[in-house]
């Protein structure tokens with residue numbers, strides 16, 4: 001009897017405990033469903049968070065170790081801000097495309113002040129949309145096609161100046177991308193002294209942009225702020241001159257923005273807003289394209305079989321153009337299949353924009369996780385581009401992988417959604433034209449080849465990749481280069 005009651009008590013106790021466990025689990029799930037939880041992750045030290053862990057090593061190691069530990073959505077705390085980092089294509093699409101209205105662009109105030117607070121990428125909503133439309137028209141295929149011969153002249157001039165010398169590739173590419181950006185912004189008839197003044201002052205802004213934001217006489221930041229004010233004056237003068245000559249309506253970016261000042265276009269931009277957007281565009285166009293170009297030269301150097309394939313494709317076009325005597329046509333730039341694959345693979349491998357920042361404007365729920373209002377959100381492009389699930393053998397440079405289109409939303413070198421890069425087509429044109437003239441007319445050699453990476457601020461090969469370049473001295477390339485020399489002399493002052 002005693003034994004029976006003892007086992008009955010044990011059984012009852014067992015069922016009692018089981019029901020408590022069941023109840024707790026249900027309750028937990030209910031809490032989770034009603035109140036989404038923060039993503040897994042760690043917030044590090046008070047205020048400092050995990051900033052030191054991120055910046056004391058290659059940032060990619062930080063991201064990949066977190067992803068391994070917590071999965072593709074995790075929380076952390078960087079530079080005084082709580083953040084949610086996202087490494088899955090669906091999560092990036094959620095933030096950048098489908099729920100973009102819940103996430104605003106966010107930049108440090110010192111950077112906003114330097115570029116100009118009215119530049120489109122600081123904004124969302126109506127203002128952003130209006131400016132973006134104007135920028136997109138200026139960078140659409142028709143104006144780009146019209147500018148192709150001028151881009152070609154700029155490329156030829158940069159290579160011509162490099163001929164026979166050792167140059168830092170990144171510096172040479174920055175000159176190229178600056179000149180192309182000025183061409184797109186101010187057109188081909190801009191007065192030479194304006195170009196020189198813009199270049200001089202923009203270089204000072206560029207140097208101060210990544211310095212400590214101490215606005216005290218003598219500091220790089222202070223000099224940059226002063227130069228930024230001078231840039232406003234130069235741009236105002238150009239605009240005033242155009243108005244007086246009745247030239248506001250024109251096919252360059254400044255013309256589109258000035259047309260946008262007209263009430264009937266619904267934009268009504270002030271000169272200050274136009275200047276901020278011009279400087280913003282220069283800023284977005286120059287270093288990005290120059291870094292990618294630098295990586296492409298490195299990859300072409302490091303992978304001679306890829307260079308041979310690119311050269312074969314480009315030589316066909318070169319011969320069709322009577323050994324470079326005729327200019328490249330728009331159709332030819334569309335037909336450079338192999339070269340385009342090399343560009344895509346370089347964009348993937350180098351992933352120069354490793355991630356971007358947004359800020360949640362409200363509490364947002366994503367897949368049961370809470371992203372609290374005010375938290376930063378960072379889609380990690382580089383991690384997606386180097387994920388073996390989407391790109392087999394991701395550390396291998398293999399342009400042929402782009403024979404097949406990547407899986408949707410896994411390849412975003414130009415971002416995605418409302419803030420995706422409107423300059424992607426221009427960047428591709430610049431790169432294609434540079435590659436065409438480089439491989440058909442020159443040989444080049446990297447000096448002190450290395451696999452180290454520097455950040456300036458985008459990743460570039462060590463020391464900006466010093467390269468020595470020689471013109472291939474064949475009869476035909478001699479005669480075509482003679483023409484370039486003559487043209488460069490005529491246009492020289494405008495392009496330098």
Ligand code: HEM
Nearest residue numbers: 121284285288289292353356413414415419421422423427
């Ligand atoms: C290979 C070169 C380039 C790369 C890799 C690149 C990449 C990007 C990326 C990833 C974004 C989106 C950033 C975000 O969502 O936060 C972006 C935005 C932007 N890019 Fe580019 N870009 C390049 C060249 C250019 C060029 C040549 C121009 C102009 C002529 C340009 C103008 C812009 C502008 C204005 C935005 C902001 C758009 C907006 O907020 O609506 N970019 N770029």
